Amino acid sequence: MVDSVLTLKFLISLIVFGVFLVGAVKLLLRKSRLGPISVVLVVLLGGYYLYDQMISTTSDAAVLNDVHEDSEIRSLEIRKLEFEGSTYSFKERIMIEEEETIQEILKDLSGLDLKRDINKERGGADYVLNILVSNQKENVMETGNVQIIVGKEYIDDYYKIVSEKDHLKTIKELEREVEWKEE
Structure with a gap:
C-alpha cells in the first residue's frame, strides 16, 4: 500500500513537471524572451524536486515491508551496539516474546519519513x-x-x-525496566 502511494505521488509530480515543461517550451517556440529562462528554470527546479521525491520514502516501505498486518511475529531480539574505532560490537541483548511490546516497538518504527543518504559515515547505530x-x-x-x-x-x-517522532521510545523504556543480558 505504501509503495503504491509513493509511486502515485511520484507519477503526479512527473505529470506536473511535464505540463510545466510543455508550457516553457511553448514560450521558447514563440520566441519569447522568457522562453529560454523558463525552460532552464523548469528543468532545474523540476529535476531537483523529482530527485528529492526519488530519495524520499517511509519506514513502512523501506524497512518494515516484510512485516504485514497478517504476519505472525514470533519474537523480537534487540541487541545494543557500541561503535569502537571503526567497528560495531554487541554489548547487551534482550529477547521479547510479548506481542503487545513487539507491536509497540513496531508502531514506534512505523510511519517515519526517511531520506536516502548514501554519503553517511559509519557509526550512529544504537540497536x-x-x-x-x-x-x-x-x-x-x-x-x-x-x-x-x-x-x-x-x-x-x-x-x-x-x-520528529520518538521512534526509540519503547526500546528506551525497556532499557530502564528490564535487565539485559551481557554478550
Missing part, C-alpha cells in the same frame, strides 16, 4: 532488531528473520530519519 516473522505464502507458512539497524538519526545505515 539491531531481529524480528522472527511468519507470513502465509499460498499454501505454505514462510518464516524468516527481518533485521533492522536503528539509531537516533538513521535507520538501516543509509536512511536518515526526517520525522
Whole structure:
C-alpha cells in the first residue's frame, strides 16, 4: 500500500513537471524572451524536486515491508551496539516474546519519513532488531528473520530519519525496566 502511494505521488509530480515543461517550451517556440529562462528554470527546479521525491520514502516501505498486518511475529531480539574505532560490537541483548511490546516497538518504527543518504559515515547505530516473522505464502507458512539497524538519526545505515517522532521510545523504556543480558 505504501509503495503504491509513493509511486502515485511520484507519477503526479512527473505529470506536473511535464505540463510545466510543455508550457516553457511553448514560450521558447514563440520566441519569447522568457522562453529560454523558463525552460532552464523548469528543468532545474523540476529535476531537483523529482530527485528529492526519488530519495524520499517511509519506514513502512523501506524497512518494515516484510512485516504485514497478517504476519505472525514470533519474537523480537534487540541487541545494543557500541561503535569502537571503526567497528560495531554487541554489548547487551534482550529477547521479547510479548506481542503487545513487539507491536509497540513496531508502531514506534512505523510511519517515519526517511531520506536516502548514501554519503553517511559509519557509526550512529544504537540497536539491531531481529524480528522472527511468519507470513502465509499460498499454501505454505514462510518464516524468516527481518533485521533492522536503528539509531537516533538513521535507520538501516543509509536512511536518515526526517520525522520528529520518538521512534526509540519503547526500546528506551525497556532499557530502564528490564535487565539485559551481557554478550
